[in-house]
Amino acid sequence: MSAPTIIPIVDNIMQKKSRSVRRDPQNAPTHDIREELFELEARGELIVQRVPEPYVEVQTKYGRTKKIPIGKTWHHKSCGQCGHIPGYTASIFWLHRQFGIDHIDPTDQTSCTGWNYYASGTSNPVAQLAVMSRNFAAAHQTGYYPLIHCGTSFGHYKECREEIVHHADYRAEVRRVLAKLGKPLVVPEEIVHYSEWVHVMRDRIAERQVVDFSDITATVHTACHYHKIVVEDAIYDPDIFGGQRTATVTATMQALGAEVPDYSTWFDCCGFGFRHVLVQRDFTRSFAVQRKIQVMKEEVDPDLVVTHDTGCVTTLDKSQFAAKAHDFKVGIPVLSDAQVAALAMGAHPFRVLQLHWHTSDWRPLMEKLGIDWEKYWDEFQEDLAAIRSGEKTLTWEDADAVVLGV
């Protein structure tokens, strides 16, 4: 009897994903939702907010073109980022300030509330569409264009846009609710995720890079709600993983000089689970560690995991502590692309990146990058002492400066 054939699963996956894919927009399997939006606008059913100039055109999954605005942006913040990993938000704004880009950080904004809807079902489509439309109407009122910080909100709003376009009953009901608020029904021409802005800014970011990433190996985790909900509306590039995986984040890391190897569970979810991450984390921890962190560690042993969503940073970062107690192969720092871009341009690791809110150990990464993190931690402790004594609060005046590589 001959020995059983062992199928090299990882090699098979990687081989299949190495084939380059090019897509023709003329043969796209879906209608272009923007054309339908403009038709609805022509019938007076809604207002389409146009992408302001200047913008950069990128290719999405089926080869269509998407406009990404550079400036005049209204920042639709993420509750998970602002609440639990505030250096994520601070880094996005720091980048805008470095480039002198006109933007608004609004107080007339709620979260999308999609996290709750996916977690619990304690809402309904019209409520979700109304929350989205209220935020979009608030942005439209200012003349600034919504830039969505959260991957969940981005995916949720893409899906809400589909529902607005395809269900006249929903549109009528949302218009009725918005009329109570004195607001029109507004849908932006493009739903734009902040990481798409980072993507189109990556060469300008690299031009001002002061921290060398050429010795860094980074694995990328792409957020499910970025590329799995309304799959066509995510950036793809034939030169990035053969156009088989989204280019967002990977292209940014490559522009910064990092090596970004593929790994066999790239497509897998991080394990966030919406409800699970809050109240049933046995699932979240298991999946994050066994299907993502440990696989990355075994296959490519990266210095860093880079992702572009609230839930993914939180899940991959916070799940490693308990796994370490069980001797799983963990211990990789997890940052967002915005934090990495800000770090590369010399942002303060604590005043801007706010690394003290992260729990996986970022110190070895800092040391490999040649950053004397203790010096900056000491500076931050002085800030905290002054804050505690009531002498100051930390503002952009303290945080704007490029402190690394000078």
Add this chain to the structure above:
Amino acid sequence: MPEWTLGKVTNKYPDVPYEEKERLFLETKADPRYPGYIYGCYECGICVSACPSARFYDYSPRVIAQAMAREDVERFYEIMVEDICNCAQCFSCVRCPRQNNPGGLVTIIREMAVRNGVQEARDVLQGYTRVIYKVMLKGNQVSPDMLQPDFFPDWGPWVAGFKGNMKAWRQAIPVDTLRGVTDAAWRTDDETLRELYTIWFETGNIDIIQEVDEGLYDLLVDVMEEELEEWE
């Protein structure tokens, strides 16, 4: 011997009348999104291979797509009370070559279970109601003051550090809308929150909360109505 149909035990929940199960199924099927989420199933299993929940639970998006496509009311009810809470809502299952969306079906079934006060849905959400309180009143799913060691013990000793340093650390954020805010993710205008409350009332969202937790509903209505009365 149990009675079998298409590989499934029938009437696993005999205390619930068939008519009630059918009513819930038909309500699910009547959702405007439903026709776009199910087109039939090849049984190829691609959705299962991509599904994180299928790796850790006795859970299968393929079974959900199958049961819904063949309109198996008994199996649908089992899915509603046993399975839907396991879905991670990541939508990895939309790799389906038939363009089925099992995750989307779960979204609808969850909403139906909650809206109809199905006991199992209420049970699953028992530990979650403080999040509902936050999202309904503040428009944020999470806030810094939720970082409590009792709530996140598995995140390690740092959570106690977050809590202990919360006031100073939140003052040490350069973003104007975040600085010093601990009970919400960012500073939101009062008028914005009143508009949000109006949405909850006008869309019937608040009535859904009543099905989940009567006490929470009363509390939310009290706070929101008082705010809205002041506004008017």
